[in-house]
Amino acid sequence: MTEVLARDAAHEATGPAPTRTSRSWTEIGSEIGDRVYSWSITGFASLVPILVLLIFVAVGVAAWPALRLFGVSFLTSSDWDPVAGHFGAAPAIYGTIVSSMLALLVAAPLALGVAVFLSEFAPVWLRQPVAFAVDLLAAVPSVIYGLWGIFVLIPILREYVMPFLRDTLHLGVLPLFSGPAYGSSMLAAGLILAIMCLPYISAVTREVLLAVPRSQREAALALGATRWEVIRDAVIPYARSGIIGGVMLGLGRALGETMAVTMLIGNRHEIAASLFAPGYTMASLIANEFSEATGDLHLSALMAVGFVLLLVTFAVNALARWLVWQTARER
């Protein structure tokens, strides 16, 4: 009863004069409002799974003709000939894997180092600026990484780094570092990818490290561990699965990164042993050829490349999220 009175009072303050009918109308109104509100937020929320489903169905359906025609050989054949109508994506798949692995090889230790530095060692005044600068790396658009790569990174690689690795360090005996030093190369793409996925890995890793309980560190210190030993034996093992999740998130970024790689990798449909040689990735293959696709089959083949990329990144991301969640739940 008092509830009703209070509602009337509240209504009186804002709305028209309450009569018996107007109160019941407001009640009906709020009920309808509640229902509309509940439906609409449910509707918006359902749009997310619908969107994901639509992406899979649309790309999958478009990819189907090529996948049906070429079957497994689509993944294993290196023959990409739009004129003859043969499509095999092996070089692009190889390039995607190699460039991403190269990126992780460089970025993961660095990112781990930065994260440990920021969560454990850095003096307080340095923490904010460094964390901000690393986060900024993630805000730079990828086309700008590409631009910078073309005009700054590639000349440096071609003039100094590649000759140094091949001749001065005599790594040229390995096929990995042999051959002429093209500027646009797997190495250039891998390095730019490393820079680009570093902030993602370090952000997740830092979060996970901060979630490690203080007592864990204090116990190790009490046992006489040095600062490094605390990190190595107490903190990192505790945060391991979260760190792996962060690295996998970085991998997801690297696998699908398009513009910077397209601008730097040289776009040649060939599997070359050397990191100095140009290559292709799945994403850059689509970016390069899609608008010039010569026929339905060519288009479908590109869609199939997109579909493979979609499946791989979906799996990597899902696994990564699961690992990070796992650590967060232990908190």
Place this chain on the structure above:
Amino acid sequence: MTATSVRGTGTPSGRQRAVTERAERTIRRRRVRSSLMVGLMYVAAALAILPLLLIVIHLIRLGATSVNWAFFTQMQRPPGEGGGGMANAIVGTLIIIAIASGVGLPVGIGAGLYLAEKRVTMLATTVRFLADVLNGLPSIVMGIFAWELLVKPVRHFSALAGGIALGAMMVPMVTRTTEEMVRLVPISLREAALALGYSRWRTALSIVLRTALGGIVTGALVAMARIAGETAPLLFTALGNQFWSTALRGPIAALPLQIFNYAISPYDEWHAQAWAGALVLVGIVFVISLAARVATRRRFGAGD
């Protein structure tokens, strides 16, 4: 005197000394290794920041020379003529961002509200997971998806398709930040509104959403800053346009696309324009991010 020779003589005091000496040596070694590793962490941090510094330096050095009044007011010129600008691309980018926000923000905020209100339903768990996964999907895939659905059926490229593709990319980001921000609103506030007889929807919209607004605005701006520089989804949707066009149903120019096309062209004048475009694009992203920071600060200022 080394540890082994002491062990031979076997005097108690000597053995004692040997043990402490060995322990000291181990400790010294561990301390040295610790300092070494801490030093390495410093090096890692420096190495991580180095590329950012280099990029900023090059952007300013190479871009600032070509950013002038003409750059903002004129259109692109053929190579060889020099001069010209990216007026159409700048306007095109702003239009695309507006379309993307129009599509992405309502859906994202609505879905975020759902996640915050119904935390444990099956749908909520699914949406939360899929939003995170969607966030990591390659932007090029979003491009071919939008092409298949929005460009292929109508047989022409359009600003609308580009905007919707980018809007779809905004959805997961906005969803997650909205959820987090709405969750920060104290439950007592919601209860107070309900106790005063507010209906649920009015409580949600005029009390909860309003309290969380600062944070949601920040999240929205961060998402806008992130899609402002996206290129891959626009390649086959907005396509780019060398002429002035603001038609939503036709191909439209965009700053990132223009930078890409100029960067891979063989002309020096266009390279200079690409750097200038990059500087302006970073400027736009920076201004949006700055606005996001201001929005955050205002929220915390009001909360005190």
